[in-house]
Amino acid sequence: MSDATTTGPVLAADGTPLKKSLSKALRRQKIRALMLIAPLLLFVTVTFILPIGDMLFRSVENEIVSNILPRTVVELDSWDSTSGDLPDEAVYAALAADLLIAVENRTHIKVGIRLNYELSGMTSLFKKTGRVVDDFDPDLTFAEQFIDIRDDWGEVETWQTIQMYSSVYTNGYFVSAIDMRKGPDGLERLPDGQRVYITSMIRTLVMTLAITLLCLIIGYPVAWLLANLPMAKANLLMILVLLPFWTSLLVRTSAWKVLLQKQGVINDVLVWIGIISDDSRLAMINNQAGTIITMTHILLPFMILPLYSVMKGIPPTYLRAAKSLGATNWTAFWRVYFPQSVPGIGAGAILVFILSVGYYITPELVGGPSGKFLSNWIAEFVLARPNWGLAAALGAILLGLVMFLYVLYDKIVGIDNVKLG
Amino acid sequence: MKLKNLLIGASVVAVSATTALAQDMTIVSWGGAYSASQQAAYHDPYMAANPGVNIINDESSNEAVAKLRAMAEAGNITWDVVDVVAADAIRLCDEGLAMVIDPATMLAAAPDGTSAADDFGDLMVSECYIPSIVYSTTFGYRTDLVGDTPPTSVCDVFDLVNYPGQRSLEKRPINNMEWALLCDGVAAEDVYDVLETDEGIAQAFAKLDTIKDSVVWWSAGADTPQLLADGEVIMGSTYNGRLFALIEEQGQPVAMLWDAQVYDIDGWIIPAGLSPERQQAALDYIFFATDTQRLADQAKYISYGPARASSAPLVGLHATLGIDMAPHMPTDPANATNTFLYNYAWWADYRDDLDAKFQAWLAQ
Incomplete structure (x- = not known):
């Protein structure tokens, strides 16, 4: 290189500088490579990155209030919400003008539904007001007439809520998602009996970790057997591992219901042998135990298969060598075999953890009141009780949590140490 | 040459498929025994009377609000008639996702001439909603x-x-x-x-x-x-x-x-924003499926009370069990x-x- 700079540029066969022609060739190669992966890239962007980004964006997006009540939002801007006084007549007049248009477009109740997330009663307040908004009497003040429709228009709290949620972007959904509330004097925690999401997050993590650990404890010996048994027996065992894997998730979950319930097979057998009496049957379902048992069973193959493929690659001669050099069975396993199987543990644990942290069907069916995962809330807010903003906020928190754990895992175990096959 | 023929053939099939689609009507309901009762009481007789229409069942009523919202945002509404519970119907109407129904012109009057609005009475809990059963x-x-x-x-x-x-x-x-x-x-x-x-x-x-x-x-x-x-x-x-x-x-x-x-009430809504032809077809179906006789017919297959007052006297025997259905209705005076x-x-x-x-x- 230093040679070239002192004696002038090295030329390629066609006379252009070698550096230029080289970079041209490289660029062409890069473009070709990019074009090769372009369909995949486009596919991933359109079907994965954009929709998820759009969904997550909803956790902060709050255009609805300022879009539908633009005049009110402007007028309300100058009102001091902590003064304890109601806003002045101009605000009420602006609201009347906004509502007239909104009612015509049938959008006024949408604002009510949005504000009802923050203050109960807003849906019917906007609905009721919308019905009579045409009949305002120009001789009376708007304030009087609004309060006449419903007392809530004379409550400072109503106006505080509208003012607080009039900005185009809001942190309100995230605030709700961590069991807090926006008050006029800043954030405040919800009272004791109303905090649900933080508890749910902690429970989700604890149970997911328990499931991962159980899968490892049960799956490790099975994978070892699979890798070390003679071919014929190993194949049979492999089918036994895969058979439930191919069975529908709902079928397996329902089967566990039949097994675990109080009048179920396991309790019946225990009573019949006489281990427990008829009136002290074990509660093994509709609680956390039920969720852990069922999900461990459902996710077990995801632990066994990566473990197996890693163990298959560990030459059995290593163990024999260790033993011939004087190691006990345990030392040979713990010092020679186990370290080599760690990449499989890493892969299996990550798979099981990520899958179970997002599970919601099984916890819903067998979890009972104490087995509700964070994903159950997300599903509920997306499907049953549409509050997509809150669902997006909870989803963003869950995503953040998983990413944080991934980084933590990378720091402790090292992600290069994970091997799927 | 072969490929060209194949392409021509494929496009002919595609074109004929779209013309067939024009007569498809997607009706969303709950699935299971409930959809079966609607199939027997409403869909089959309607298709028999209108050979050009092909009814497709979709079992998504559970998620109707969320899905209709997503469809409206995407600007592509693929459902024609949707069966929902009253609370969801009110919500859809409030959000502007369901079309407003005029009972005087869009619904059949009772056989004795009572207007549809009076026949349904208090059960019309939303202006977008046509009740079909009381459960x-x-x-x-x-x-x-x-x-x-x-x-x-x-x-x-x-x-x-x-x-x-x-x-x-x-x-x-x-x-x-x-x-x-x-x-x-x-x-x-x-x-x-x-x-x-x-x-x-x-x-x-x-x-x-x-x-x-x-x-x-x-x-x-x-x-x-x-x-x-x-x-x-x-x-x-x-x-x-x-x-x-x-x-x-x-x-x-x-x-x-x-x-x-x-x-509680279960019934129909028609999504807002359908093309005029599809809206007309949906309204035609609704007119047929919510008349007095049809509502009474559904009670032959499932023990939910018809939403019209005029249907109650017409409730008869269970289609296969042959038992009198009236005592099993939630609206029966004894119950x-x-x-x-x-x-x-x-x-x-x-x-x-x-x-x-x-x-x-x-x-x-």
Whole structure:
């Protein structure tokens, strides 16, 4: 290189500088490579990155209030919400003008539904007001007439809520998602009996970790057997591992219901042998135990298969060598075999953890009141009780949590140490 | 050459497929026995009378609000008629996702000339909604597990002394809060006023606390029938049609407890923003499927009461079992001695708040 700079540029066969022609060739190669992966890239962007980004964006997006009540939002801007006084007549007049248009477009109740997330009663307040908004009497003040429709228009709290949620972007959904509330004097925690999401997050993590650990404890010996048994027996065992894997998730979950319930097979057998009496049957379902048992069973193959493929690659001669050099069975396993199987543990644990942290069907069916995962809330807010903003906020928190754990895992175990096959 | 022929052939097929699609009508409902009853009472006769129409069933009513919202945002509405419960219909109407119905011009009058609006009466709870059935959420109990004096009142659900054992309740505040207050001495007409206050909510939770350890919470309508059949619970709430199937079709030792049954409505909406042709086709179907005779016909297949007053006298025998259906209807006078009407407007306001409180209470 230093040679070239002192004696002038090295030329390629066609006379252009070698550096230029080289970079041209490289660029062409890069473009070709990019074009090769372009369909995949486009596919991933359109079907994965954009929709998820759009969904997550909803956790902060709050255009609805300022879009539908633009005049009110402007007028309300100058009102001091902590003064304890109601806003002045101009605000009420602006609201009347906004509502007239909104009612015509049938959008006024949408604002009510949005504000009802923050203050109960807003849906019917906007609905009721919308019905009579045409009949305002120009001789009376708007304030009087609004309060006449419903007392809530004379409550400072109503106006505080509208003012607080009039900005185009809001942190309100995230605030709700961590069991807090926006008050006029800043954030405040919800009272004791109303905090649900933080508890749910902690429970989700604890149970997911328990499931991962159980899968490892049960799956490790099975994978070892699979890798070390003679071919014929190993194949049979492999089918036994895969058979439930191919069975529908709902079928397996329902089967566990039949097994675990109080009048179920396991309790019946225990009573019949006489281990427990008829009136002290074990509660093994509709609680956390039920969720852990069922999900461990459902996710077990995801632990066994990566473990197996890693163990298959560990030459059995290593163990024999260790033993011939004087190691006990345990030392040979713990010092020679186990370290080599760690990449499989890493892969299996990550798979099981990520899958179970997002599970919601099984916890819903067998979890009972104490087995509700964070994903159950997300599903509920997306499907049953549409509050997509809150669902997006909870989803963003869950995503953040998983990413944080991934980084933590990378720091402790090292992600290069994970091997799927 | 071969490829070219193939392409031509494929495009011909594609073109003919789109013309066939023009007559397809996607009707969304709940699936299972309920969709089957609609197929027999509405879809089949309608297709017989209109050979050009092909009805496609979609079982997404559970997620109707979320899906319609997503379709409206994407600007591509693929559903023509949607079966939803009243609370969802109100919500869809409020959000502008359902079309406003004029009962005078869009619905059939009763055979005696009564206008559709009068025939449906109070059940038209939203201007976008055409009710088709009245169902109720009520209790069933195991006749062999409740002792010699079977329960007669909804408050027996809260009586662990005389009726020990597990009971199943739905995993949401709706209905449970009302029943708890009713059994704690609150008069039926005051229930929602009491429930609006923090003390009232605490009172309802305190009442539910007395049985909390003996409750199995359900989330799917099929749960309670299964739990009753397994003997896992001695009594439980669910939809009355599910209990009918359990008792009459499967012959389980279960009986109905109609006391304080909570009425709810199920019916149709037409999504807003359909093309004029599709809207016209949907309206034509609705006109046919919600007339007096059709509503009475559905009761042959499932034990839900027709929403029109004029249909009630026409309710006959079960199509396959041959039993008289009238005594199994939630609206039958003998069953309806003590009923409770679910307050949609109240729950629309307080559901966000109460659901959070209820779940927090459950998790304690």
